[in-house]
Each structure stands twice: as structure tokens, then as C-alpha cells.
Amino acid sequence: MRTVGQMAALAGISVRALHHYEKLGLLPAASRSDSGYRLYAPKDLARLQEILSLRDLGFTLAEIRAWFQDEGHDPHEAMRLQLRRVSERIAGLESLRDALQQVLRRIPPHGSASPEQVVRVVERMKAMKDMERYFTPAQLASVKARGESVGAEGVRVVEREWPELIAKVRAAMASGLPPESAEVLALARRWQELVALFSGGDPDIVRGVERYYQEHPGMAAEMGIDQDLYQYIRSAWSSEQ
Amino acid sequence: MRTVGQMAALAGISVRALHHYEKLGLLPAASRSDSGYRLYAPKDLARLQEILSLRDLGFTLAEIRAWFQDEGHDPHEAMRLQLRRVSERIAGLESLRDALQQVLRRIPPHGSASPEQVVRVVERMKAMKDMERYFTPAQLASVKARGESVGAEGVRVVEREWPELIAKVRAAMASGLPPESAEVLALARRWQELVALFSGGDPDIVRGVERYYQEHPGMAAEMGIDQDLYQYIRSAWSSEQ
DNA sequence: CTTGACCCTGACGTTGCGTCAGGTCTTACA
DNA sequence: TGTAAGACCTGACGCAACGTCAGGGTCAAG
Numbered sequence: 001m002r003t004v005g006q007m008a009a010l011a012g013i014s015v016r017a018l019h020h021y022e023k024l025g026l027l028p029a030a031s032r033s034d035s036g037y038r039l040y041a042p043k044d045l046a047r048l049q050e051i052l053s054l055r056d057l058g059f060t061l062a063e064i065r066a067w068f069q070d071e072g073h074d075p076h077e078a079m080r081l082q083l084r085r086v087s088e089r090i091a092g093l094e095s096l097r098d099a100l101q102q103v104l105r106r107i108p109p110h111g112s113a114s115p116e117q118v119v120r121v122v123e124r125m126k127a128m129k130d131m132e133r134y135f136t137p138a139q140l141a142s143v144k145a146r147g148e149s150v151g152a153e154g155v156r157v158v159e160r161e162w163p164e165l166i167a168k169v170r171a172a173m174a175s176g177l178p179p180e181s182a183e184v185l186a187l188a189r190r191w192q193e194l195v196a197l198f199s200g201g202d203p204d205i206v207r208g209v210e211r212y213y214q215e216h217p218g219m220a221a222e223m224g225i226d227q228d229l230y231q232y233i234r235s236a237w238s239s240e241q
Numbered sequence: 242m243r244t245v246g247q248m249a250a251l252a253g254i255s256v257r258a259l260h261h262y263e264k265l266g267l268l269p270a271a272s273r274s275d276s277g278y279r280l281y282a283p284k285d286l287a288r289l290q291e292i293l294s295l296r297d298l299g300f301t302l303a304e305i306r307a308w309f310q311d312e313g314h315d316p317h318e319a320m321r322l323q324l325r326r327v328s329e330r331i332a333g334l335e336s337l338r339d340a341l342q343q344v345l346r347r348i349p350p351h352g353s354a355s356p357e358q359v360v361r362v363v364e365r366m367k368a369m370k371d372m373e374r375y376f377t378p379a380q381l382a383s384v385k386a387r388g389e390s391v392g393a394e395g396v397r398v399v400e401r402e403w404p405e406l407i408a409k410v411r412a413a414m415a416s417g418l419p420p421e422s423a424e425v426l427a428l429a430r431r432w433q434e435l436v437a438l439f440s441g442g443d444p445d446i447v448r449g450v451e452r453y454y455q456e457h458p459g460m461a462a463e464m465g466i467d468q469d470l471y472q473y474i475r476s477a478w479s480s481e482q
Numbered sequence: 483c484t485t486g487a488c489c490c491t492g493a494c495g496t497t498g499c500g501t502c503a504g505g506t507c508t509t510a511c512a
Numbered sequence: 513t514g515t516a517a518g519a520c521c522t523g524a525c526g527c528a529a530c531g532t533c534a535g536g537g538t539c540a541a542g
Contacts, residue, residue: 005519015520020499035507037520050356053363057344058337061498067356075359076350083341086334093331096299100324103298109317115291115308118316122294246488256489261530276538278489302529 001030001039011048018048026051026065058082099125105152106159127219134208143198143205150197158194165190166224169233179236188236242271242280252289259289267292267306299323340366346393347400368460375449384439384446391438399435406431407465410474420477429477 008015018038021027027047029038054064059082067078099122106121132140147155165187172184179188199205213220213230220226249256259279262268268288270279295305300323308319340363347362373381388396406428413425420429440446454461454471461467 003520014499016499016501019522024498033507033520035520036522037507049364050360053360053367055498056367057341057363074351075356076345076348079341079345079348079359083338083345086338086341090331090334090338093327093334097324097327097331100298100320100327104317104320104324107317107320110315115316118320119291119294122298123290126294126297244489255530257530257532260491265529274489274538276489277491278538296529 001041002045004029004038004040007040007045007048010045011052013052021048021051021061024061024065026061026068058086106156123222127216130216131209131212134212135205139202139205139208142200142202146198146200158197162194163224165194166229170224170229173229173232179232180239184233184236185240188233188240191233192237242282243286245270245279245281248281248286248289251286252293254293262289262292262302265302265306267302267309299327347397364463368457371457372450372453375453376446380443380446380449383441383443387439387441399438403435404465406435407470411465411470414470414473420473421480425474425477426481429474429481432474433478 002010004015004018008018018027022029022038027044030041030044031039033039050068051061051064054067055061057079059067059078063078067073067075102125103118103121107118135143150158169184169187169191172181172187177184179185195206199209213223213225217226243251245256245259249259259268263270263279268285271282271285272280274280291309292302292305295308296302298320300308300319304319308314308316343366344359344362348359376384391399410425410428410432413422413428418425436447440450454464454466458467
């Protein structure tokens with residue numbers, strides 16, 4: 001017969017945990033001393049090891065209790081279910097990790113990033129996930145491959161250039177420059193280069209993005225693009241052909 | 242000015258969550274109506290989106306509050322820390338997944354596995370992890386490669402054969418058969434074959450296992466091996482040379 | 483004026499214990 | 513044999529992020 005302290009030391013857990021297991025009905029002490037001390041039999045130690053093993057495999061204490069109580073339950077099946085749960089959690093955390101890496105790649109390293117900037121990046125990433133429904137897996141793979149060939153630094157540069165370019169186009173439009181003017185033509189060419197950088201020249205990809213912007217005016221506004229501006233730049237590059 | 246219900250619907254969360262954020266000081270309502278209804282300004286919605294973005298990145302609500310309050314904190318650094326935390330959790334879950342797969346491979350598929358069997362497998366796996374400290378990474382890699390070349394089914398067969406073989410040796414010893422007898426010699430040869438199957442003939446690996454058993458008599462007892470039995474089988478195969 | 487939809491606060495439940503708080507028991511030492 | 517240090521007891525709060533009642537006002541439509 002061992003006391004709680006001895007059991008805890010042998011199993012490498014806390015006395016409090018043993019109290020807890022007892023309250024849950026997982027491991028009641030074999031008996032009590034006259035003064036009320038918990039006394040554990042040798043087989044209780046084995047049982048405790050079993051409990052801890054199952055706990056380490058990620059089962060909840062309630063599940064472990066069921067494990068011992070239910071006679072007609074299938075350990076193999078339980079393990080398979082547990083494996084599925086763990087795999088799902090891993091998948092979730094992996095996509096979270098990817099998201100964090102994306103954000104890290106897109107914000108400057110020192111204290112120069114404001115919280116709002118970070119949040120905007122995250123919002124954009126959510127929009128990108130939403131956008132994925134507009135493309136086939138093959139198209140997505142193509143865009144991804146293109147992004148990798150450009151490199152992380154390249155992507156960052158391009159993402160900084162976009163808003164500048166859009167601002168210039170808007171300024172040109174506001175100042176009444178005709179789309180056929182040389183300045184606007186230069187902007188239009190650069191626009192097409194940037195588009196080609198991720199579309200790879202696939203017109204379906206470009207159309208998918210257009211469709212997305214049309215159906216999500218909020219996102220378009222966020223980028224500083226509206227119908228007028230897009231028509232303006234389009235007429236610029238169509239005038240070139 | 243929006244009500245809680247409107248805010249919740251727009252953000253895709255529950256009214257209760259908004260109550261919670263308010264209690265934490267994360268997002269107090271801009272004002273209250275005469276009757277005490279929460280009223281939110283447009284900028285509150287933006288703030289809420291920010292909160293939810295950061296929450297989706299895995300930050301706790303307390304961290305998010307600090308994120309907005311602390312002026313002099315570095316978002317980039319915070320993201321890096323968060324990435325590390327997530328990566329660590331993934332690593333932990335991956336080793337858990339591996340453990341579950343090991344267990345699954347080692348127990349029979351139908352309801353025929355008893356809970357105790359499962360627990361024994363888990364205990365052995367913990368012992369194996371402990372055992373890893375006795376070997377160099379190169380040795381561990383070698384053992385692992387050997388296990389893979391044998392295949393999962395082969396490993397299972399061998400693991401079932403070991404206790405049988407040990408039992409036979411013990412029976413022979415108990416019945417007084419001399420180690421040089423033909424029967425014991427056959428057992429000794431099979432023993433060496435099984436040892437060679439994971440050691441690959443590397444004597445350092447064998448010595449590591451011996452050392453482990455000497456320093457963990459409990460584990461040896463679990464396997465049914467003691468000093469006498471090991472001496473017996475050793476004298477059998479040394480008599481052969 | 484009623485009814486249904488919406489809002490309020492307060493409080494308990496979840497998971498696996500950690501961490502006091504206040505009091506009893508045991509044991510070793512003077 | 514007295515006492516002080518440990519070890520033990522029960523009870524209760526805390527944590528993270530809300531879900532889910534409970535009990536009771538408020539608002540808009542019919």
C-alpha cells in the first residue's frame with residue numbers, strides 16, 4: 001500500500017492529478033487509512049500507468065474512463081479515430097503555419113510594420129483563399145510555381161509596386177490624360193507585365209481575377225481599383241494593338 | 242451605429258463573443274442606447290475584423306489586447322514568435338501521430354485487442370524512446386532502415402516470435418537441458434538471427450541493448466529475460482564456435 | 483395591445499489540472 | 513514527551529474562449 005505522494009513520485013505526476021483522477025472515477029484509491037489517507041494497491045500503479053499512456057496518446061480523461069468501463073469497445077477502432085483527429089489538427093496547424101509564413105514574408109523585418117498593416121495582409125490572405133474558388137487546381141499550381149520562380153523578394157517587390165502603379169494610373173486619369181498618351185501607355189505596359197508575372201499569360205487566370213473583383217467590389221476598392229480605372233487602363237493597351 | 246446582432250452577423254461571430262470581447266476590454270461598444278443596447282460605430286467593425294484576423298493567426302485575446310495597447314511593440318517579432326510556437330505544436334502532434342501509427346501497426350484490427358495490450362504497446366514504445374539515448378543517431382538510422390526493409394508485416398511477425406522464443410529457452414533451461422544440446426543450439430541460432438535482423442550485425446548496437454537491459458531490469462523482466470537466461474543462451478552459441 | 487424578435491446581465495460548464503487556504507496526521511528529533 | 517517539519521485532507525478559485533441557459537426588459541409590426 002502506497003500513499004498518494006509515493007504514487008505520484010513513482011508515476012512522475014502530481015498529487016493533485018491523483019486527486020483529480022479519483023474525482024473523475026478514473027482511479028479511486030484502493031482504501032483509506034484510519035485518518036483518511038488514500039492508500040493504493042500495487043495494481044493501482046499499473047492502472048495509473050495505463051491511464052497515463054492513454055493520456056499521452058491524446059485521449060481525454062473521459063474517453064479513458066469509457067475505455068476501461070465499456071467492455072465491448074474496440075481499441076483498434078479507437079486508435080484509428082484518434083489518429084484521424086490528430087491528423088486533422090496537424091493539417092489545421094500546418095495551414096496556420098503557412099499563413100504565418102506568408103505574413104512574415106510580406107511585412108518588413110524591423111519595428112516599422114504597424115499593426116494595421118499586418119491586419120491588412122491577413123485580410124488579403126483571407127481574400128486570396130476565397131479567390132481560390134475561382135480557379136482550377138491546375139491554375140492555382142501554375143500561379144504558385146510562378147511565385148516561387150520569382151522568389152520571395154521578387155514577390156515582395158511586386159506587391160509594393162502594385163499600389164504605386166494603381167495610384168499613378170489614377171492620377172493620370174484624374175489629370176485628364178488620354179489613354180493613348182505615351183505616359184499612360186507606359187503604365188499600361190507595366191501593368192500587363194505585372195499581370196503576366198503571376199498569370200503566365202493564361203487568359204483564363206486573368207478572367208478569373210476580373211470576375212472576382214466584379215463580384216467583390218469591396219476587395220477592388222481595397223486595392224484602389226474601380227470600374228472606371230480598369231476601363232481606362234484597358235483602353236490604353238487596346239489602343240496599342 | 243449598429244447593434245450587436247448586426248455586428249455579429251457582419252463579422253460571422255456570435256453575440257456572446259462580442260460581449261466577451263467587451264468584458265476583456267478588447268472592443269467596448271462605442272456607445273449605448275437609452276435602454277442600454279450596445280451601439281457600434283463603423284470603425285468598430287474594422288477593429289473587430291482586426292481582432293478576428295489576429296485570433297485566426299493563433300494569438301490569444303490577451304495578446305491581441307497587448308498588440309493594440311503597446312505602442313512600441315514589433316509585429317514582425319510577434320509573428321516570428323507565433324510561428325515558432327505553432328511549429329513546435331506541430332512537431333509535438335507529429336510525434337504523437339507517429340506513436341499512434343506505431344500502435345495501430347502493432348495491434349490486431351478487430352475487437353480482439355484488449356485495452357491492456359494496447360497499453361503494453363505504448364509502454365514499450367516509451368521504453369524504446371528512452372532506449373534511443375543509448376545509441377548514436379547513425380545507429381538509430383541503421384536500425385530504422387533495417388525495420389523498413391523488413392516491412393511492417395515482418396516486424397509484426399518478429400515481435401510475435403520473440404516472446405515465444407524466450408519462453409522456449411526458459412523451458413529448456415528449466416528442464417535442465419545443457420546449452421550444448423542440439424535443441425538449445427537451434428534456439429540460440431534463431432535468437433541470433435532475430436538479433437541480426439535489427440542490429441544488422443553491428444556489435445555496438447547489441448552491446449547498447451545489453452547495457453539498456455542491465456540498467457533497466459524492469460524492462461528486462463517485462464520481456465521475460467533475466468541474467469540467468471541470457472547467460473544460458475550465450476553459452477549455447479559460444480559453445481558452437 | 484400583444485406577440486415575436488432582439489437586447490440586457492449574471493452565472494455555470496468546458497479540460498486538466500495548478501495553486502492557495504485552512505486544518506489534520508505522522509514522524510523524527512530534542 | 514513535546515514540537516516542528518512534512519505529508520495528507522477537502523474545498524474552492526483560476527485558466528481560454530466562449531456556449532448555453534435563466535430571468536427579464538425593449539422594439540417594431542399588426
